[in-house]
Amino acid sequence: MAERDADRAIRVESERLDQLIAAVGELGVVQGAISRLLEKARGGAGAAELTVEAQKVQRSFERSVGAVRASALDVRMVPLAGVFTQLVELGRRLAAAKNKAIVWSADGAGAEVDKPIADAVGEALAHWIEYLVDVQGDTAGVALGVGARGCHHVVIELHDHGRGLRSMPARERSEFDRRLALLRALLRPLRGLIEVGELGAGSRLCVTVPITLAMVGVLLVSVGGGTMGLPLTGVEEVVRFQTSQLGTIDGHAGFDLRGQWLQTARLVELLGLAPPENSEHHMVVVSSGSRRVGLVVERALGQQSVLLKPLGRSLGGVRAIAGAADLAGDGQLILVIDPAAILDEFAPDSEVGKAGAP
C-alpha cells in the first residue's frame, strides 16, 4: 500500500485538539492523587483508609483514561457529508460525460466516522455510483443519506429511482449481482453489512459500517467454556430457548421464532470446538441483509466496547474470526467472530434472490 502523505494527513478542528489536551491534563490530576496516596501509605495510614482512597483514585483514573480515549478517537472522525459530496461530484461528472440527466441529493445528517472508514466507504461506493450511472441506464435520481445510527455503527442509505430489481432483465440482474459482490468484498475489511431492499421503485442499498475501526461494540458469549465476542453490528437479538424447542426441516436445524422459521447452528460445532459442559440456553440471531441464522451458545454475557486488533497475516485464512481483543486488560485475548463469514457458510449471497422474490 503506497499511500501518499497527503492521503494520510487529516484536518482536525482546533476545538477537538483542545479537548484532547484538556483530557491529558486531567491525567496529571490523577498522578497528584496517586502521590498523595503513596505519602499516606508511607505515613502509616490504615489499610481500610488506604483502600477507600485507592478506590477513589482508581475511579477518577478510569474516567480520565476514558476521556483521553474518547477525545483521541474524536480527532480522527470526519463527517460523512464530505464523502457524500465527493461521490455526488463523481456522479455528476460521469453522468455529464454520458449525457444523462440524473438528480443528485446528499444529506450527511451530521454523522461522523473514523477517517480510514470514510476513505474505504468512499472508495467502495464510488464503484456503485459508477454502476448506477453507467449500467443502470434509466436511473433518474440518486439520494445519499444516513439511516439508523447506533453507538458503534451508522447505516448509509443509497436510494436510486431506477428500474429496480423486479423489472430488471436477467442480463442486468446478473450484472447487479456481480457489482453487489464487488461492493461486499470492498467493505469486508470494515465488517460492513450490505442490504438491498425496497425493490420496484428503484433499489435501496443500506450499508452498515462501524463508526470506528478501533473500538467495536461486541456481545460477549460463552462458547465451549470460553468467551468470544460477536460484533453488535451483526446481532439482531438474543433469544432464550429450551432445547426441546429446536426442530429440523429438510435436515436443517431450526427454531420457530415468533411464527417464523429461523435456521440455527451451534457455534461450538461451526468452530469445531469441544461440546460444552454446560447446556446451551441462548440463541444469538445474527443477520446480514435478509440472511439470518440463530447461533446457539451457552450463554450471552452482555455487551462491551473493545479495542479490536486484527489477527496476523499467517491467520488470514481463518475467515470466521474478525480479530482479537484484550478484554480485561490482562493480556488474555478473546476472539471476535465475523458474522458475515459465518452467514456465507449457510447462505452464500442469497439475499438478493430472496429479496427479489414476490
Add this chain to the structure above:
Amino acid sequence: MSDTERQDPMLVFAIGSRLFGLPLGSVCEVIRVPPITPVPRGPANVVGVGLAGGAVITVFDLAPSLGFPASVRSESSRMLLVRQPGEVVGVMADRVLGVREFAAGDGTVDGAEAAARPGDAPFLLDPDRLFSPG
C-alpha cells in the same frame, strides 16, 4: 570448524528433549509466554494468538509438524518473536539454551531431513520455510 570461512549464529532452544536452532538474525526478542488463546479452525502448527508489544501475535509450535512431541508449558518456557514477511510471529520454546555458531555448510533442514538427523544435534530451521499455512 576451522576449515569453513563463514559461521551462522543460531539461537538454540529445546522443545521436550529435542534441540532446534533458528538464525539469530531472524529472532527479534525472547519473552515470557503471554496468555495464549487457541484459534478454532487455525492451521495445525498454530497454538493460538497472544499479545506481545501491543500487537496480536500468531503463536506456533514447530515440533509437531516436524514429527516430535508438542511443547509443554513450564516455568522455563519462552516465546521467540521471529520476523516474517509483514508480521512478527511467536515460536514456543520449552527452554532457550543460547547462541551457538555452526559452520555455514551444516545447512538448514525441514521435516523429513530433521527426522533423519541423528543424536542430539540441533535441527537448524529455515524461517522462510516454517510458517506456511498447513
